[in-house]
Amino acid sequence: xxxxxxxxxxxxxxxxxxxxxxxxxxxxxxxxxxxxxxxxxxxxxxxxxxxxxxxxxxxxxxxxxxxxxxxxxxxxxxxxxxxxxxxxxxxxxxxxxxxxxxxxxxxxxxxxxxxxxxxxxxxxxxxxxxxxxxxxxxxxxxxxxxxxxxxxxxxxxxxxxxxxxxxxxxxxxxxxxxxxxxxxxxxxxxxxxxxxxxxxxxxxxxxxxxxxxxxxxxxxxxxxxxxxxxxxxxxxxxxxxxxxxxxxxxxxxxxxxxxxxxxxxxxxxxxxxxxxxxxxxxxxxxxxxxxxxxxxxxxxxxxxxxxxxxx
Numbered sequence: 001x002x003x004x005x006x007x008x009x010x011x012x013x014x015x016x017x018x019x020x021x022x023x024x025x026x027x028x029x030x031x032x033x034x035x036x037x038x039x040x041x042x043x044x045x046x047x048x049x050x051x052x053x054x055x056x057x058x059x060x061x062x063x064x065x066x067x068x069x070x071x072x073x074x075x076x077x078x079x080x081x082x083x084x085x086x087x088x089x090x091x092x093x094x095x096x097x098x099x100x101x102x103x104x105x106x107x108x109x110x111x112x113x114x115x116x117x118x119x120x121x122x123x124x125x126x127x128x129x130x131x132x133x134x135x136x137x138x139x140x141x142x143x144x145x146x147x148x149x150x151x152x153x154x155x156x157x158x159x160x161x162x163x164x165x166x167x168x169x170x171x172x173x174x175x176x177x178x179x180x181x182x183x184x185x186x187x188x189x190x191x192x193x194x195x196x197x198x199x200x201x202x203x204x205x206x207x208x209x210x211x212x213x214x215x216x217x218x219x220x221x222x223x224x225x226x227x228x229x230x231x232x233x234x235x236x237x238x239x240x241x242x243x244x245x246x247x248x249x250x251x252x253x254x255x256x257x258x259x260x261x262x263x264x265x266x267x268x269x270x271x272x273x274x275x276x277x278x279x280x281x282x283x284x285x286x287x288x289x290x291x292x293x294x295x296x297x298x299x300x301x302x303x304x305x306x307x308x309x310x311x
Contacts, residue, residue, distance in 0.1 A: 001113060003028050004090040006081035008074075009098025010035035010067060013046050015295040016098045018306055020050050020059065025106050028057040031085045033077045036064040060084060071145045074224040075217055078192070079208065086201045091117070094195045099292035101302065103260065103282050105309045112258075112288060113195075119242045121195035123257040124188040124229045134187060138174050139166045141221040177216050177230070188229035193291075194257050200237050207231055260287035276301045283308060 005023050009016050009032060016032075023030055032050065034043055047061055062080040067073045078095065085093055092113055102109060127133050141147075143159040150156050174187075196204075208214045208227070217223040232241060242256055260282065262272045271292045274282065279301055282290055295302050 001027060001091040001110065001117075002089070003113075004031060004085035004088075004093045005029070006031045006033075006078075006085050006093060006095050007098055007100075008033050008067070008077055008081070008095070010037065012099050012294060012296065013049075015101075015293055015302060016046070017049060017053055018295065018302060019096070019098065019101055020053050022102050022106075022306065022309060024054050024057045026056045027110070029085065029088065029090065030054065030057050030059040031062060031081050032059065033062045033067075033081050034064060036066040038064075068145050069148045070141075070222045071148070072218050072220060072223065073145065074192070075214075075227055078224065079205070082201055082205055086198065086205065089198055092195055092197060093201050094289075095193050096289060097193065097291055099294065100193075100259070100289050101291075101293055101305050102288060102309055103285060103290045103305060104288050106311065109288050116242065118197060118240060120197060120200050120232060120237050120240045121242045121257045122228060122232045123190040123194070123259075124233055124241070125190045126233075127187045127189065133189060134174060135163070136189075136222050137177065137216060137220045137226060138172055139163050140171070140173070140219045142219050144219070144221050173216055186234065188233045189226045190229060191257055191259065191261070192224040192228065193259050193289075194228060197240075200232070200240075203235070203237075204228065204231050207235075256287075258288040260285045260290040261292070273297065274301050276304070279304055 005028055007016070007019065007030065020030060020032075034046060038046070043064070051059055062077075062084050065073050065077045065080065067077050081095070082093065104112075140162075141159055142162065143155050147153070147156045147159055151160075208231070214227075217227050220226075232238065242258075273292055273294050274290065275298045282301075282305065293302050293305075
């Protein structure tokens with residue numbers, strides 16, 4: 001089997017180097033998107049270091065996008081990676097962040113996908129017909145690229161105010177959303193990180209290559225956690241999505257993307273950064289990858305994971 005690892009990175013570059021090193025096997029091709037906010041000089045240095053790290057895999061870098069949290073630019077970067085990677089046939093495509101690490105040895109990851117060949121590993125949660133989650137793509141969020149995480153700053157408050165006239169006139173972009181027509185309860189979202197087959201990736205790119213399908217996610221908020229799910233759960237691939245059977249100590253959802261993460265409480269809901277206190281839970285997990293790590297703050301847990309997954 002051949003595997004394409006697609007990485008979205010914007011900081012923590014010492015950790016990124018360790019992630020790339022952990023993926024350095026002959027059956028892997030690595031594709032990296034580094035945020036355009038990283039200046040050109042630093043980008044060239046990181047690029048050279050990563051190219052020097054790889055001995056057995058191949059590594060390529062996509063054109064760079066200025067990625068902003070919650071903005072359509074995240075989808076743009078993901079589509080760049082998918083197009084670049086799928087230009088060469090791979091059995092599986094894995095989207096990771098630059099603060100992820102595998103928590104199982106390479107041989108175990110290969111065996112898992114061989115045993116589950118043809119399945120799609122996409123996390124999805126179905127949401128009810130009404131609710132705040134649907135606001136993300138029901139209304140227009142024209143300032144999201146400027147707002148980012150700063151919900152309650154001046155621009156953030158202005159963007160919330162811009163929702164009021166949309167509510168008053170009944171704006172509802174969901175009515176024409178592909179996949180929702182006639183199925184108002186079938187709305188899915190969850191983690192944007194996934195592992196998928198070549199067939200799924202090429203069909204997804206063909207579908208969203210049409211402006212009438214992708215335009216619904218422009219000027220949205222956090223639609224990167226929706227656009228893959230909405231295609232997957234309203235397409236022929238729905239029956240192939242990996243169903244995570246519950247077992248004692250099970251973590252995650254029924255539809256499992258094989259990634260372990262724990263979210264903080266609060267509006268932003270950022271993933272918890274792992275420390276040595278989490279090592280036992282990480283190594284005992286049945287998941288294949290985990291996020292997020294920080295080599296700047298907690299290098300000891302990164303080194304411990306790297307030692308445990310080494311061949």
